[in-house]
Amino acid sequence: MSSEQLGGESNYVPATMRALVLDGIGFEHLAIKSVPTPQVGPSQLLARVDAAGICTSLIKLIEQGPDHKLMYGWDPAQFPLILGDEGSVTIVKVGEKLQTAYTIGQRFVVQPAVDHAPVNHRERYRNGGVGINKVAAGYTLAGHLAEYILIPEEVLEAGCLLPIPDAGVPFAHAAMSEPISCALSAQEHHVHISQANPPVARQAAVGLKPRGVTVVIGAGAMGRMHVDIAFSYGPRAIVVADFAAERLDLVQSLFGARAAKLGIEMRTVNVGSEKTSDVIGAMTDWQGADDVIVAVGSKKAIESAQELVARGAVLNLFGGLKKGDEIVGIDAGVVHYKEINVTGSSGGSPWDIAQVLALIAEHKIDAGAHITRVGDLEHAIEFLQLVKAQQIDGKAVVYPHRRQQSILQVPSWSAQNEVAYLQEGKV
DSSP states (O other): OOGGGGTSOTTOOOSEEEEEEEOSSSGGGEEEEEEEOOOOOTTOEEEEEEEEEOOTTHHHHHHHGGGSTTTTTOOTTTSOEEOOSEEEEEEEEEOGGGTTTOOTTOEEEEOSEEOSOOOSOGGGSGGGGTTOOOEEBTTTBOOSSBSEEEEOHHHHHTTOEEEOSOTTSOHHHHHTHHHHHHHHHHHHTOEEEEOSSTTSOOEEEESSOTTSEEEEEOOSHHHHHHHHHHGGGOOSEEEEEESOHHHHHHHHHHHHHHHHHHTOEEEEEETTTSOHHHHHHHHTTTSOEEEEEEOSOOHHHHHHHTTSEEEEEEEEEOSOOOTTOOOOOOOHHHHHHTTOEEEOOOOOOHHHHHHHHHHHHTTSSOGGGGEEEEEOGGGHHHHHHHHHTTOOSSEEEEOTTOOOSSOEEOSOOOHHHHHHHHHHSOO
16 A cells, blocks of 8 residues: 555645644634644654544543643643544654654654653643653544654654554554553463462463363453454453444354364353353363453453452453442452462553464554444544444544545455455455
8 A cells, every 4th residue: 555545745735734633621622624734843743643543532531621631731722732642653753853763754652651751842731741651643642643743752752653564564553452452462461370380489471271171251342352352362262242232143154164263162141041151161160261351341241250250260341430439349269279360451561462463474464354334524523423322333543644435344354345444445
């Protein structure tokens, strides 16, 4: 895919660009605007945004403004923001101090969670930015929901600009690496301790247990990402539980053939008609599952998941609970006598994104399986409203340099779909 498919030569940058701008608190302060294209400083880069994802976390930012934990008092009413924390980009301008390190045409993904103190505009933060050691793209740093994005010093110095390893990786698939990396990070928090026999030392292994039984509770967008990543660890079985039959059918349609090819048993459980504990018991001779991931924000799901674990298992509380609803019941007997590990994760790191990009390039995961809506920048606000109303099951992607009259609803989004969309406007 060339720069011409996106509407221009890679070395041409217009003076203005379209961007999704937040200039206050609430959706009424959200608009697509024409703004000046950022100027590149000596230690900065400018990149064309090839594709951008719509992230649920932006809802909190829109509704909280300066009170959001990653804003540190920065007021969008005074200093408007360009939103968007998921995307894939191509370098179009290189600052004079970076000429030997970067070249025009290189493709990257930005890790939005930047573990670095603010370098620019410190006066816009509370207390001049004193004590801040983490900023974020799409928050106080420029975001991806625009035609171009400034890559500032914070991103580069924190190692948050990750190269796309293969030119054949579609723009939209690369943009999905950030949300998928959250699932990878969560599974990398699993630690299994084994002891070959009592006289030898114990050993610890990171990740899902190979040839074990993995359970994912919740077949929504993030649950399906967990399923996608789980294949790479080689479990003998993956079980997905949910109330919604249509979501369980989607899991089978997306992943059933791959599971069969890899020799992994894929089971779905409709918890409205059967007990997950009975299914797991029958599959494991009533020993329990080795890895249980709760991918829904539900106290009941967390508490009932404890019935599913085997001795030495890992229970991952991935789905976040609403504020005021965080306290759940933990069966200390299960933790104590079964010697299980309880873990959680709230996001990925640059390493996680790099791993996901490698898995995408090697065709070991299918990032396009998680895309269900496609549009252009003008659809971003509608996508965010649909996300808030929980009316999108899957991920929405926009192509900022492509104009599309209406939103496309798709079962998945392949490399071939993207090429046709960019070249002809057809899927």
